[in-house]
Amino acid sequence: MLTTSPALPTAQIDPVVAAALAEDAPWGDLTGQVLLPADATASAQLVAREDGVAAGLAVFAAAFRLTDPATEVTARLADGDSFTAGDVLATVTGPARAVVQAERIALNFSQRMSGIATLTRRFVEAVEGTGAAITDTRKTTPGLRALERHAVRCGGGVNHRFSLSDAVMAKDNHLAVLQQQGLDLTEAIRHARVQLGHTTSLEVEVDRIDQIEPVIAGGVDIIMLDNFSLEDLARGVQLIAGRAIIEASGTVTLGTVGDIARTGVDVISSGALTHSARHLDLGLDMTVTSGA
Template identity: 70%
Template structure:
């Protein structure tokens, strides 16, 4: 969940990076008492995300700046739509503008791309989820944006679930245990609330993993035919996740194989920021 302390911490760091000793341009050119009204306007269609983050940029620069959001996270907009109105001291608006835009443009880009993936699997029961391939420091923001687009989140961090991949299994079985024995030993050490997921990259690995009573089996880089076979072999004894080579062009066919979850790093690591702009419509400077 995207909390206010998390927002303020990340946005505050971005503002410090952008204006470590203040905004020299605005301080030099803009009268201290000048006020302005600006509109956040969409220059292309999309799905909105990051409204609270956008607002925080202005609030942290100058609490007197007011942001009125005209759209909620997860709502669609068209090119030309006014998404928010910003009013208050002109210096504060100009200083916060770039940081506010940077965050909401990226988050709306993620939400928009996620919505396209979700639309592509419509009619199946597969859910679209993200991965840990997020921008360092921005995971909470980017994960929120995925949810804005109708997607779901995978484990948030390495601390949230056990997810055994090929390298983990290679180390785990180096002492002579079989995959099943090793995973059963892992399960015995876990609490009943901890999810256990195991990655496989071949069909002949599935039976040994199933025998350990895991919760989810990830079929990594499987062909469509092998995905269908894997779903049949698992036969609802565990959730089935498909991963690897997931694109907008392939995700629909992957969903129709019967998998439960499709994870894609592209939702966050290959996204294009949407084109949003902040345009000052009215500026009032004090009379000399």
């Protein structure tokens, strides 16, 4: 099981966090300015209120760093690590005004990302031993895709195509247009194939068994069996017989994902990893000290 994920580059973190900070305090934190002494300092701990999987600790730290470079954040564990209620995930020290101002944005990101990582880990554990990979979809929060997909990796999942520019993926609406135009599916796929470089993959979604052979004849790399019954998934796996990577999608839940994996598919994609993940309960316990 994957327990760590490549670090998110600062170039992907800082613009997102800076926009969130600007939205939350466009002219500064008025409450902190009028109530807290300018020389007051604060120490805080990021504490888990429930069990989970860590994700977004660098994003958490960026909220404080971008608010005031004088703040210091020390992570107590790494993204992808499991924790239990009561564990301290990170500590923060710095000017009290900055710590209080950045608190909500830092928590919003870390709670969101850790929630996604935790849910993903449950899906991954549910298919353990089957060989099936758990992957996300493009059903992400606009502007937060890089962060949310990092969280999926922290939970042990893998990422689907990042954007529409990365790969060819013909879905039901594309096939409906081809049918309306009277175009042959196999020939249309072959035409698409010759326009692609050798490093670009081509995936086609099908929702019926009888679509599989024409799609394979077109030269696809991946076939998505969408909303197939368990019986039809097993039949599809036998029919494809290793000629393409098999992805299952549609109505994938924690209750169904294990049975889906046992049909022999290679990949199971679920938008629920990102669009239905619950924010994890994390808190920032703070102590403020007046300046000398």
